[in-house]
Amino acid sequence: MTDSAVSLFEKLVHVDPPGDVPVLFDTACVIGGSIAGLLAARVLSDRARRVVVIESDDVSAQTGPRPGVPQDQQVHTLLPAGQLWLERWVPGFTKEAQDRGAHLVPGKGATSLDGVPQAPDGEDHRLLTIGRPLLETLIRGRITSLPNVSVLRGRATGLGYRDDAVSAVRYVATAGGDHGDAGAEVLDADFVVDAMGRSSRLSNWLGQGGYDQPGLERLEAPINYATALFERPVDVADLEAPGALALFSPEYPSGGVSVAAANPIEDERWIVMLMGYGDSRPGRTVDEFREACAKLPSVFTTATAGAVIGDVVTYHQAESRRRHFADVGRFPARLVSVGDAVASFNPIYGQGMSSAALHASCLASYLGGSPELGSAAREFFRLQQVVVDAAWAVSAGGDAARLDARDGTDVPEDIARQRWAMEQITAATLLDGDVTRAFNNVSYMLRHPATLADPALLARAVAANEEAATAT
Structure with missing residues (x-):
């Protein structure tokens, strides 16, 4: 990777809201109301008179897990890059999260390799530990409170084009019931963001419209998660170790656990996750879970000592994926893709939400650079590729090395x-x-x-x- 990519990445980490800028669009549409879509909507709120987020799940009063995010009951930590982005673009977000029970915990000493803690790095980086449903609810609440951002409950079914540019989103409204279709409708849009996640249907729509489809790269990396919640009777300030990330090399005897994480979150709870590769499925029952944690650093025994809340929740992901939008030939103007719709990788590296924030930074930089809106957004995809390459190198690269060793x-x-x-x-x-x-x-x-x-x-x-x- 070139020096220019290194400096560009760091510029994207520090992109600020643009202030008073010209409006570029009458209506912008974001397909998908998860974190990547919401952050894109925040960027577009400075550039469009109206931003409409089309989301199939009912999020009108959503505070718990939702069907569209099957991994949302697993451990989520907002890395410093993502937290910095949110604080700049959604001021006061961190305090609001803390007021709702989330915690800023020190990264110092939290990570260990084969049971040995990292050497102190001399920094005071803090990680926001919070349940994914609450995090998403808070972000949604702040961004949809903007006067020009709204959520439309519906299922997107395709795109409309005019003059080689996206001009509309076709959708079926679902506000009347969980699966009741109210008939096909069309939303005219001057700019569209695909934030449909891993299962994005954009490639199919592009093919149907006569456009080229992005190449899909897959890395077989079968991972198995088991996550459980436990009561936390001790305040975070009084904990000897307020959270941990334990990594184990393939040669280390860890009872099938490759990665383990424990975070204090809202409602006086611990959320604890065990992950195994391949055939290893650690901790599928509460007894197995506690037995596995007893072999890990002591914070895991502490975290699982309280009463269990609910069942152990498992999650399986067979592969990491990325779509190569930067290499696409014929592509419609006024269309971009963000978040897991572009690249989804092993969640244990914690890069998903911060990647979504940096994709939003790419969008802000692209729109602030006097783009040629009548042509495909190649500059956006060039910027985004820098972010995707970086995240892919850390996550997929680590998984590939482990699997090759195995x-x-x-x-x-x-x-x-x-x-x-x-x-x-x-x-x-x-x-x-x-x-x-x-x-x-x-x-x-x-x-x-x-x-x-x-x-x-x-x-x-x-x-x-x-x-x-x-x-x-």
Whole structure:
């Protein structure tokens, strides 16, 4: 990745609301009202007289899990990059979340590898720990309270075109009932955002309209989650360890647990997640869950000591995916795609919500750059590719390395060198705070992964690891 991509990524992390700017559209439409769609709607609210979010779920009074987000009962943490974006574009959001019971917990000392905690990085990064349903409800409440943003309950069924540009969204209104169709309708729109998630139907619609479809890249990475809620009788301020992320290498005997996370969230609860790869399905019952946690760092025993709330909730994802919009040939103008509709990867890396925020930053940068709206939004997709490449490198790259190690797969020499370098960096985070700082800045989506390829940083990591090996 070039230096220009590194600097561009960091500019996108810090994109601010534009202030008083010209209105570009009469009506903008966002298809999908999850977090990526809502953040896109926030950006468009500065550029359109009216923003309509089409969402099939009933979100009029939604505060709990909803059908359109099957993973929303799993652990979600808002990384610093995502939190910074929300605070700039939705001022006061963090305090509102805390007032509702969410917590800003220190990242320092929270991450461990094979039971050994990271070396302190000297930073004071804070992670917002909150249940996904509450997080989404708060974001939706703030953004739909804007005078020009509204939610239309319906199921989008296709697009309309005029002069090689998207001009309308076809939909079926569902406000009258859970599945009762009120007949096909058309919303005229000057700009459309696909935020339909992993199951986005945009590619099919493009093909039906005679346009090229983005290439779909798949990475087989079968992951199995088990998540449970437990009562938390101790205030977060009094906890010895207010949260943890435990990572385990394939060689480490962890009872099938590859990753585990424990977060204090609203309503005096712990949310605890265990994840296994392939055939490993840890903690499917409460007894199995507690037994597995007893073998992990002590915070997991603490988190699961209280009364369990509800059942253990499982979630399976067979693969990571990304759609290559930047490479598409013939593509309609006034149309973009964001969030999981573009790239969805292993949620344990926590990059999904912050990626959605950075996709919104890409949209803001594109619209603020005097775009040629009569042509395909190639500049937007170029910006977005920088973000997707960065997130994909961290998440899919880590999954691929683990699966290759498990299966004994031979990898090309250049990939092997990259993975060796990453192993050196990761191991050195247990020893050297400067390496930890660089690694965490990438993990938190504040810096581009290419910054970890700095020869001086790699040399420092190798030296720390060699010194530790000599000492033992």
